[in-house]
Amino acid sequence: MRPSKRLITLVFILAAVSIFIGLTLPDGAGMVVMIWGGAVLFGLVDLLMTPSAKTFDLNADLVETGFTGANAPLNLSIRAKKNSLPAYLEMRLHHGTEITPTPAAQVLFNAPGTKQHQMSWPLGLRERGQSKLTRLSVRFQSRFGLFEMLPSWPLDLNIDIVANIAPVLNGEIHTQMLPLLDGLKDMNLRGEGSEFHQLREFQIGMDPRSIDWKRSARMRNMVARETRAERNHQIIICLDSGHLMGEHIDQLSKLDHAINASLSLAWAGGIGGDNVGFYNFDSRPQTFIPPRPGKRAFGHIQRHSAVLQQDTAETNHTLGLTRLASHLSRRSLVVVFSDFVDSTSAELLVENLSVMTRKHLVLYVALRDPDLQAIAHPDHASMAAVSEAVSARQILREREAVLDKLQRLGILCLDTHPKHLTASLISRYIDIKAQERI
Amino acid sequence: MTDTSAPSHVEAPVSNTPMIVVAILLVLGFVMLSMLGSGQTDRQLNKSAIGVETLGAWLDDQGVDNRLSHPRVHPSAEQLSLRILPLYDTDLSAYTTTPETRDEHIIQDDLRDILQRNYSLKIQEIRSIVLMPKWRGGLNVTGIAHEQSLIPIGNLQPLLPQLGLHSIRLRRSGPNFEQLSSHGAEIALFQAQFFDARTLPDTCKSVVTFGKDALVIACKQADDRPVVYIVSDPDLMNNHGLKVAENARFTLNFINNLRGTDERPVYIDRSSQLLVTVERPDEYQEYERGSDEFERFFTYPFSLLWAVLLIVLAMLFWRGSRRFGPLNASGGPSRAQSKRAAIAAKARLLRLSGNDGRMVADFVSSQIEDLAKRNFGHVTSGEAEARFMALVARRHPKLAKEFSAVSDTLMANPPEMSAHQRHRLLATYHSLLKKVMEHHGPH
Numbered sequence: 001m002r003p004s005k006r007l008i009t010l011v012f013i014l015a016a017v018s019i020f021i022g023l024t025l026p027d028g029a030g031m032v033v034m035i036w037g038g039a040v041l042f043g044l045v046d047l048l049m050t051p052s053a054k055t056f057d058l059n060a061d062l063v064e065t066g067f068t069g070a071n072a073p074l075n076l077s078i079r080a081k082k083n084s085l086p087a088y089l090e091m092r093l094h095h096g097t098e099i100t101p102t103p104a105a106q107v108l109f110n111a112p113g114t115k116q117h118q119m120s121w122p123l124g125l126r127e128r129g130q131s132k133l134t135r136l137s138v139r140f141q142s143r144f145g146l147f148e149m150l151p152s153w154p155l156d157l158n159i160d161i162v163a164n165i166a167p168v169l170n171g172e173i174h175t176q177m178l179p180l181l182d183g184l185k186d187m188n189l190r191g192e193g194s195e196f197h198q199l200r201e202f203q204i205g206m207d208p209r210s211i212d213w214k215r216s217a218r219m220r221n222m223v224a225r226e227t228r229a230e231r232n233h234q235i236i237i238c239l240d241s242g243h244l245m246g247e248h249i250d251q252l253s254k255l256d257h258a259i260n261a262s263l264s265l266a267w268a269g270g271i272g273g274d275n276v277g278f279y280n281f282d283s284r285p286q287t288f289i290p291p292r293p294g295k296r297a298f299g300h301i302q303r304h305s306a307v308l309q310q311d312t313a314e315t316n317h318t319l320g321l322t323r324l325a326s327h328l329s330r331r332s333l334v335v336v337f338s339d340f341v342d343s344t345s346a347e348l349l350v351e352n353l354s355v356m357t358r359k360h361l362v363l364y365v366a367l368r369d370p371d372l373q374a375i376a377h378p379d380h381a382s383m384a385a386v387s388e389a390v391s392a393r394q395i396l397r398e399r400e401a402v403l404d405k406l407q408r409l410g411i412l413c414l415d416t417h418p419k420h421l422t423a424s425l426i427s428r429y430i431d432i433k434a435q436e437r438i
Numbered sequence: 439m440t441d442t443s444a445p446s447h448v449e450a451p452v453s454n455t456p457m458i459v460v461a462i463l464l465v466l467g468f469v470m471l472s473m474l475g476s477g478q479t480d481r482q483l484n485k486s487a488i489g490v491e492t493l494g495a496w497l498d499d500q501g502v503d504n505r506l507s508h509p510r511v512h513p514s515a516e517q518l519s520l521r522i523l524p525l526y527d528t529d530l531s532a533y534t535t536t537p538e539t540r541d542e543h544i545i546q547d548d549l550r551d552i553l554q555r556n557y558s559l560k561i562q563e564i565r566s567i568v569l570m571p572k573w574r575g576g577l578n579v580t581g582i583a584h585e586q587s588l589i590p591i592g593n594l595q596p597l598l599p600q601l602g603l604h605s606i607r608l609r610r611s612g613p614n615f616e617q618l619s620s621h622g623a624e625i626a627l628f629q630a631q632f633f634d635a636r637t638l639p640d641t642c643k644s645v646v647t648f649g650k651d652a653l654v655i656a657c658k659q660a661d662d663r664p665v666v667y668i669v670s671d672p673d674l675m676n677n678h679g680l681k682v683a684e685n686a687r688f689t690l691n692f693i694n695n696l697r698g699t700d701e702r703p704v705y706i707d708r709s710s711q712l713l714v715t716v717e718r719p720d721e722y723q724e725y726e727r728g729s730d731e732f733e734r735f736f737t738y739p740f741s742l743l744w745a746v747l748l749i750v751l752a753m754l755f756w757r758g759s760r761r762f763g764p765l766n767a768s769g770g771p772s773r774a775q776s777k778r779a780a781i782a783a784k785a786r787l788l789r790l791s792g793n794d795g796r797m798v799a800d801f802v803s804s805q806i807e808d809l810a811k812r813n814f815g816h817v818t819s820g821e822a823e824a825r826f827m828a829l830v831a832r833r834h835p836k837l838a839k840e841f842s843a844v845s846d847t848l849m850a851n852p853p854e855m856s857a858h859q860r861h862r863l864l865a866t867y868h869s870l871l872k873k874v875m876e877h878h879g880p881h
Contacts, residue, residue: 002760003753011753015746022739029738036749092763105763137763150762247777375781377805381868383794383861386801387785393804395781 007043007146014039042146049143053151055082062123062133062157067164068260069252071102071122074133074157078108079116086140087112093121096131098161100124100251125161126251128259128306133157163305164260167422168267168298176426177271199223233438234291234332235269235429236360237262237301238324239280241308242315244339247369249418254367257418258337259305261365264422265335266301268429270294278304279327281320282311288327321352328360333438335363335425342395346402354409361438363412363428366403370417372396483526483549484708486578487678490524490569493689494706496680500690503703507713515563515716519702520693523560524569524672527710528593530554530600537575546575547589552710554600560707563716565664565696568601569672570594570608572631583678585613588629601668602657603642607634608670609651617683618648621691625653626683631671642668646692654692667696795851798864802848805871830874837877841870 003011014035021028059077066072074093078085089108093101102122110117125131137152167173202211202222210224239262245255262278269276270293277291278301289300315338324334334356340346353362375392378385403413412432416424432438484491497504505513526549527534534548549571560566571594576587591608598606609632616630632651635644641659644652645667654669673679680686693704705714736744788797803823810822813829831838844867848860855863 002757008753008757011750015750018742018746022742026738029742032742090762094764097767135764139762148762150760369777372777372781375778377808381864383789383798383864384785386798386864387788388781390788390797390801390804391781391784393801394784 001150002148004141004145004148010039010146042144046142046144046146050147050149051080051083051086053138053149055080056085056138056151057081058136058153060133060136060153060155060157062159064158065160065162066123066125067166068125068128068161068256069164069250070166071124072159074101074121074123075118076121076136077116077118078138080114084112085110085114085117088140089117090139091121092137092139093123093133093155094135094137095123095133098125098127098129098131099133099159100126123159124251125159127253128161128163128256128308130158130160132159163256163263163302165263165267165302167264173264173268173426174271176423177268177430179430197226200226233274233433234277234328234330235265235274236277236279236291236324236328236332236334237265238321238334238336239278239305239308240282240315240317240320240336240338241280241286241310242282242338243310243312244315244341245337246310246312247339249367249369249371252418253310254337254339254418255308255310257367257421258365259308261421261425262335262337263298263302263305265425265429266294266298268294268426270296270298272429272433274433276301277332279324280308281315281323283313283316283319285320285323288324290327291332317348317352321356325356325359331438332360333363333429333432334360335365337365339366340399340402343398343402350402350405350409353406353411357409357411361412361432363414363432364403364406365421365425366399366413366415367421368415368417480550480708483578485677487581487583488524488526488549488573488577488672488676490522490676490706490708492677492680493522493675496686497690497693497704502690502693502697503701505703505705507705507707507709509709509711509713512713512715513705515714517702518564518705518714519697519700521560521564521566521705521707521714522569522675522693523557523566523707524676525552525557525571525597526550527552527597528571528589529596530557531596540579543579544574544576544587547571547593549575550710556710556712557600559712560714561666562659562663563714564705565666567667567669567675567693567696569669569675570631571597572629572672583628585629602659603633603639603668605637605639606642607637608632609634615682616648618646618653620646620653621688621695623684623688623691625674625685625688627653627671627673627679627685628682630673633668633670794857795853795855795860798860799849799851802845802867806845809874830877834877837870837873841867841874844870 017035018032021032025031057079059079061075063072076091078089085108087110089110091106091108092104093099095101100123102124106119106121108117108119123133133155135152135154137150140149141147142149199212199215200223202216202224206224210226212223212225216222239255239258241255245258246253248254249257266276266278272294274294275291276294276297278287278289278297280286287304289297289304291297292300317338321336328334336353338349340349353364356362372392372395376389376396378389399415403415406413412428414424414428483489491506494504494506505511505518528547530552531554532548534546534551537543537546561568571589573583574587574589577583580587588610591610594608598604598608611630611632613629615626615628617624617626619625630648630653632648632653633644633655635647635650635652638644638652638655639657642655642657644654645656646652646654651670653671653674654667657666657668659666669675671679673682674685675689680689697704707713734740806826807822810826814822814825827838827842830841844863847855848863848867
């Protein structure tokens, strides 16, 4: 409990009145005592008429696991055992740094006579790791608004924040992979898939070139060869966990965006019948998980990425990519998640990727910064905005120049908004498979 | 980017407080500078031909202990034997105005104001040798001891009664050296200034006489007050006069004569302020300090004030001591902020370089290039604008014409275009661009 602004104002007014009486009336002490006595009495009455926080019953429930970038609902129920809830209740949470409640303070407006209020408070999960809610603080006004009551309840709710595999769980990846799984029949592109799958009875509408004439003659019926995309390729997810990947875009770090997309790709690789490996590096080479069939690899990668933190030092691309190359004996699709600041700092990255692309198919994944795009395209035409736009555009141009250079060297580039990263990456993977570029 | 970063185009309201503080500091600075300036003038006077800086050095050289006055040093009167006080004020009751032009400096009589009260207190504290004023500021400005640089005798008349010399008359010889012998030294004075010995008041007697005139007189004050010696011609002891003939020898002998066996230092007083401290035991009064004095602070209405103050403080402290919810997370410098800071710094440099025209031309050109890329894919920069304009012209000829004219003007950046015109054109371009984007997609 603490005095409200209203009470502080009242005290200042009474103080001014008291000083005025003291300066003007030689025997005004009694009057001053009466005034202050009245104020104290008013305060006591106010407190007596205010519902006590001890009569409130609070229940809170939180899921045990949540995905980075997603919201986890905190279900709260507050009930008045006696009388009713105050008309206005404000709540704040004591929580770990990985959590961002939205909004930071929740306000409840209760109709007169309300005894119970239930609500769901979305908690934004911003970083991987274990986080907890330790306490719930509540504020409400006393009956006449002279005091602010500040009760709080211990919560002790834990939540494990893990990489976002929602696209895997909800079947989004599976749906996206369907054209590849069902082979020629549902593929829109022609000429993709060279691995023999099965013989089928020829139907009108099928490509006549798919007819297997020898077997048709033997079976005395028209049969067609059905092919599917080649399987058992190697996909290596190569993650830069250097300091540049710590930059936050859309409330998540670039590393978290990359991990989320990596896990989706690992799952897609499993569905596509490929072997998926994992490698991460920063200022030094870090863990290498050898390629294995996709769904088994998924568990390994998920466990490892749960504890992966970005380094504070600058990434050493030469060391990291050279070590990776030494691990790979077979042509693979290497998906590199990395970042650079300008063309100068990207030189080593370009050089090492160009070396790697001689033997492997390299897909370089970069994340666009929407804020930078917004600065480069201002919505008003002041000179300050123009100068900032020109400045931001120089950064974007350098970025484009680096990506152009990579593409000219035969490196595939995926430069996309973080929101579309997973979908774009899976789509690109399907294209690569369909075009048999591995 | 991060949730903690604010959009760059939102500018925080500019507070005037820093500017007010800066203005106050500037004013204070200038006031202090002007005060320093006045001190500088004082120091220049001491070092000038009519100052008495050399006297201290000469006495030092001759083994006579002396102290030069300093504004922050306050010696006790009991520790001093004699005061030498040069006057540069012809009227102790009037304030002089600060001269501004060179001519005003030349004809300035009063070079350092001293209050009548301060003068009286100074000569009451210890025995004093007072040097009468003689030269105007012109001597310092021109460096020539010309007749015109002398203070007219008439201008010195108000000073004499203020020094207690009511009936005395001053006389000045012509533009030549007057020579006399006294205290074992040959004195020479140019444009010598004397008291008429016949007009000396009863309280004064001549100490150094030159014919019918007196060069130094000794005047009694009240019985318990020390004697004051008044030198009619300051050239006897000032910086340029000391070097003439044996004036320095005379000064040394005269001072030694006055001091006798007194070993205490001579005080060369170059200030119009009262720097010497005097103990006055008769003014000391012992007060009884008891708890009654303190208790008076707690009687009515003071008791009421204290009580109210305590209540207000208690309430404020109570409110401040209780916090609702956790501490707000401090938003440390993130990479996103550093990137934004880099962009803002670069933008600021662009503005400071003064090439707004070229900057706007680059902005417009790259925006159109972007639009062209959206429509046609990668095209060379020069071709992109033309192709895009042609596309717009096919669909919306009127809009294309206006848009093309404005963007071409901005990209051409003609030297005669003023900042105002550029700003106006930029606003027009922006509104037209919005229309174009409605038909040809976003950036």
